[in-house]
Amino acid sequence: MFRALLINSENDGPQISEISEDVLRQDGVLVKVEYSTLNYKDCLAILHGKPIIRKYPMVTGIDFCGTVLNDSSSEFKPGSEVLMTGFGMGEKFWGGHSELASVDASFLLAIPNGFTMKNAMQCGTAGLTASMAVLKLKDFGLTPDSGKILVTGASGGVGTISILILKKLGFHVxxxxxxxxxFEFLENLGVEEIIETSTLNSVKILDKQKWIGAIDSLGSKALVGVCACTFAGGAVVACGNAQGIDFPTSVAPFILRGINLFGLDSVYQTTANRKRAWNLLAECLTDNDLDNISTEHQFNDILDLAKQLIENKVTGRLVLRMQES
Ligand SMILES: NC(=O)c1ccc[n+]([C@@H]2O[C@H](COP(=O)([O-])OP(=O)(O)OC[C@H]3O[C@@H](n4cnc5c(N)ncnc54)[C@H](OP(=O)(O)O)[C@@H]3O)[C@@H](O)[C@H]2O)c1
Structure with a gap:
């Protein structure tokens, strides 16, 4: 038997439940989960179910890391330390808020060199997304000499890790x-300038140009403001909707300033892209960096923590210790 956060049906609430190992898929890689996390998407799944959860019963959790117990594909040896993000885990198939998980070998990655399992989940899906967003700006051609980079939702998971990576690469953030x-937390991360998000909601469709690149976790009017103040020829990566799913803008920033808007989905990505992003995280972030932007909690506290995160009462990343100590 193992413990997992189970939601039985659309009409049932989430509960930490005892589950028999027999119900796990037998043809996957069986992993003893050491750490999982709470991302914004997890909290939507835990508190609201649909539209995140596509099928019931469901065990939530869009990421985890742990130790391989058994792999029928022989790709991973027992004892290997692995991490898993995305591919619909916690949405279409059982996820990481569980002491045991069984998943496709092709979805797993080895923990990157220089990282512990805990480091990997201090980053988690939010960190992977942040790293991919920074790589999009770099691949577009932005360097620290190009100008300033804006990060919205700066105290959240994607925000804090984007800031840490950008600072290590020498950008003005x-x-x-x-x-x-x-404000003080962000200053300590090295952010040079801080603005209140509400100011983005009220800018003109084309406003004073302030940054050459941006990573946006908010969507809605905030993303409109981000685009309105991006320098001509600059680049914006849209990767979240914490403020809203809408995007009420005009084509003006695109046709009059030639700004470039990139979408980012870190859920379905090739192994090569995921490895590249994890390697950047492991190269840039130290234990100290990750301890500053994350807190560790026991699995038992998951429901309270989910409520706090969705009410925006959390700073940085929430890491869950999945095995009872
Ligand atoms: N595209 C992908 O593959 C992908 C992957 C991971 C996450 N995401 C998305 O990215 C977003 C951020 O995820 P996360 O895990 O970083 O979440 P998070 O830790 O909750 O961070 C979101 C941050 O946004 C700000 N915020 C929250 N609600 C807000 C509101 N109503 N209005 C304005 N600002 C608000 C807060 O920062 P401040 O307190 O500093 O304002 C909050 O810390 C979510 O929408 C998530 O679904 C997308």
């Missing part, structure tokens, strides 16, 4: 936050 209490 502007952060937006919806809460002035986060």
């Amino acid at each position: 502007i952060g937006t936050t919806s809460n002035t209490k986060n």
